Amino acid sequence: MIDVAATAQVIAIDVGGTLTKAARIDSSGVAQSLVVVPTPVSSGADAILELAVSLAKSLATPDVIGVGVVVPGIVDSSRGVARYSxxxxxxxxxLRSLLExxxxxxxxxxxxxxxxxxxxxxxxDGIDNGLVVVIGTGIASVTVLDGEIVRGAQGMAGELGHVVVRENGALCRCGNRGCLEAYASTGALPLRFRDLxxxxxDAETIVRDLESDPIAHEVWNQAVDCLATALAMVISVLDPGKIVIAGGLSLAGDTLVTPLMSSLGNKLVWRSAPPVELSHYRQHAGVVGAAMQFYRSVGHSNFSAWTPGLKG
Ligand SMILES: [Zn+2]
Structure with missing residues (x-):
């Protein structure tokens, strides 16, 4: 444990499947110098390591006490190993020792x-019982039950993106067919659009044009229907108090939430759906969480001053 001064700052880096975000975030949750750059996906892990190092160096100040990094896939946080993406x-x-x-x-x-x-x-308001679904290049979720994050036997809980929603459907990057991620992620929308x-x-253009372009409309309807199918299963099993949508697709706002609520209502039939809300952090929930995880790793666990939304 180290003392966390009021002036302390953490460099937070969220390595995404398309974009990498970095910022300095102080112990009150206020962000400075947010940087968003493309992830060098095709150049391999070494290029991503180089990017993380250069982002950390560019954000360094005398008040920085450490670096919080988050990555997708399966992660062993205690060993500091990115197991699979x-x-x-x-x-x-x-990755942790390479950065250190x-x-x-x-x-x-x-x-x-x-x-x-x-x-x-x-x-x-926090979440005591609920589901946070992050929809970006991929799709994954976090389940909070009675105030605790559900991790599962192998720490692999929350792979909502690989729930099969269409039998013999579109090929997913995991190798399976018909996964939610192959229909409703920002990575899948352009592929579906081209297939039709x-x-x-890109996903942003498809969302923008869905009123005027019938193919965009069809792709979007499929995405919402698949998302509702997967969420209806989770709602039936876990009875979450609310569902929060974060990640790049949350920028679609009511264009996503309104048809999603309607579809959920139709699919659940005999019970009501919990409210679906957009994350106040939208696509920045991960980078703020990267800082929060670092602060917790050094014993700072009072986040009452961290008001929702990316500040700074
Ligand atoms: Zn899959």
Whole structure:
């Protein structure tokens, strides 16, 4: 444990499947110098390590006490090892020690979606029973039951993106067919759009054009229907008090929430759906959570001053 001064800051880095976000975040949760850069996905793990090192160096100040990094996939936080990522292609990568060798700081390594879930759980109204679904290049979720994050026997709970929602459906990057992630992630929307003859468009363009472009409309309806199918299963099993949507797709706002609530209502039939809310942090829940995880790793666990939303 080290004392955390009021002026302390942590460099937080969220390595995403498309974008990497970094910021300095103080012990009150206020962010400074947010940087968003493309993740060098095709250049491999070494390029991602180089990026994390250069981001940390560029954000360094005398008040920085450490670096909190979160990555997707399966992560062993206690050993500091990124065990597996389907989207970024690493296996058993000792990222924490590699960063500590290159930087003059302690480093914590965590899972991006677990970090986002923790942010939602510990700030604002908080979550005692609920589900945080992070939809970006991939899809994963965090379940909070009676105030505790559910991790599972192997720490692999929350792979909502790989729930099969279409029998013999679209090929998923995990190797299976019909996974939710192959229909409703920001990575899948452009692929579905192209498969249906729409040509090249990114997720943002598809969402923008869905009123005027029938193919965009069809792709979006499928995405919402698949998401509702997966969430209806989770609601039936776990009875969450609310569902919070974070990640890049949450930027679609009511365009996502309104049809999703309607579809959930239809699928659940005999029970009502819990409220679906957008994360106050939207696509930044992970980077805030990366800082929060570092602070907790050094014994700072009072986050009452961390008001929801990216401040600074
Ligand atoms: Zn899958």
């Amino acid at each position: 389907a989207n970024l292609g690493w296996r058993d990568w000792p 060798e290159r930087l003059p700081y302690r480093v914590s390594l965590g899972h991006d979606v677990a970090a986002a879930g923790e942010t939602e759980m510990r700030t604002g 003859g729409g040509g090249d468009a």
